Amino acid sequence: MSKINLAYLLLVLTTIFWSGNFIVGKAASFYEIPPFSLNFYRWFFAGLILLPFTYKEIIKKKGYIIKNLGLFAILGITSITIFNSIVYYSLYHTQVITGVLMISTIPVWIIFISSILKIEKTNSYQIFGVIISLIGVISIITKTDLSVVKNLNFNKGDLSMVVAMLSWAIFSSLLKKKNHKISQITLLQIVIICGLIFLIPIYFIELSLGNHIKIEKPFLLTLTYVVLFPGLLAFLFWIKGISIIGTNRAGIFLHLMPIFGALMAIIIFKEEIMIYHLVGAMFIIIGIKISNKKKFTV
Numbered sequence: 082m083s084k085i086n087l088a089y090l091l092l093v094l095t096t097i098f099w100s101g102n103f104i105v106g107k108a109a110s111f112y113e114i115p116p117f118s119l120n121f122y123r124w125f126f127a128g129l130i131l132l133p134f135t136y137k138e139i140i141k142k143k144g145y146i147i148k149n150l151g152l153f154a155i156l157g158i159t160s161i162t163i164f165n166s167i168v169y170y171s172l173y174h175t176q177v178i179t180g181v182l183m184i185s186t187i188p189v190w191i192i193f194i195s196s197i198l199k200i201e202k203t204n205s206y207q208i209f210g211v212i213i214s215l216i217g218v219i220s221i222i223t224k225t226d227l228s229v230v231k232n233l234n235f236n237k238g239d240l241s242m243v244v245a246m247l248s249w250a251i252f253s254s255l256l257k258k259k260n261h262k263i264s265q266i267t268l269l270q271i272v273i274i275c276g277l278i279f280l281i282p283i284y285f286i287e288l289s290l291g292n293h294i295k296i297e298k299p300f301l302l303t304l305t306y307v308v309l310f311p312g313l314l315a316f317l318f319w320i321k322g323i324s325i326i327g328t329n330r331a332g333i334f335l336h337l338m339p340i341f342g343a344l345m346a347i348i349i350f351k352e353e354i355m356i357y358h359l360v361g362a363m364f365i366i367i368g369i370k371i372s373n374k375k376k377f378t379v
Contacts (some may be wrong), residue, residue, distance in 0.1 A: 164249045
């Protein structure tokens with residue numbers, strides 16, 4: 082198998098695993114599994130599983146790691162601390178279909194943020210694509226109902242998903258900024274450690290509010306899935322895919338998530354696709370297509 086085909090396979094599997102994460106995250110809300118605690122244990126156990134394979138390189142490359150600790154901390158905060166926690170929190174309050182549609186705009190935001198951070202040049206088509214995609218996101222958040230805007234009656238799950246969306250775009254853009262002198266599995270380990278450090282106080286705050294995890298079958302099954310598939314395998318596949326074909330091309334595969342996620346949600350939770358989903362999806366698709374044109378660099 083060629084490296085390009087390998088990247089495509091890994092990225093398709095990544096989107097399947099991440100789509101499943103939305104389904105499991107929604108199921109967790111039905112069993113009242115606290116979202117921030119779930120995310121904490123997800124990455125705590127993922128980090129433990131990785132440690133036997135990474136500790137030697139961490140010790141060997143500790144000078145390089147310390148030198149780049151600021152970047153690794155930001156990568157950990159944006160991906161582990163913010164993105165994953167907010168996704169689970171959002172699914173307490175919004176549909177899976179809404180969530181995966183909004184997440185599908187991330188490739189456009191990666192292009193936009195890469196330009197702002199001067200990681201990659203952008204062009205007028207990409208800027209216009211961002212604007213069109215944003216209209217799609219707004220259509221979903223407002224449910225194409227102007228009274229929602231007038232009364233500021235937004236769904237907090239939808240609004241928090243915007244935070245998650247932008248956080249992942251920042252993570253992916255920064256991931257592309259430089260070639261790291263450590264293996265991909267060790268990079269993931271360091272990102273997990275950094276993310277967990279900032280997640281610990283949030284975890285204890287959730288506990289102090291009386292949100293405790295019940296060690297029962299639903300939690301154990303949920304934890305097993307989120308640790309192994311969207312946690313370890315998807316992150317490793319995503320990092321590997323980016324290393325082969327680049328962030329922008331890899332980001333296109335996230336467009337598969339609304340398809341996989343919506344199908345799963347319809348089959349498992351009997352969710353319905355509403356008119357505002359279709360309107361939002363139309364703008365998102367148009368924005369994505371426009372943003373992939375390559376002229377008039379600025």
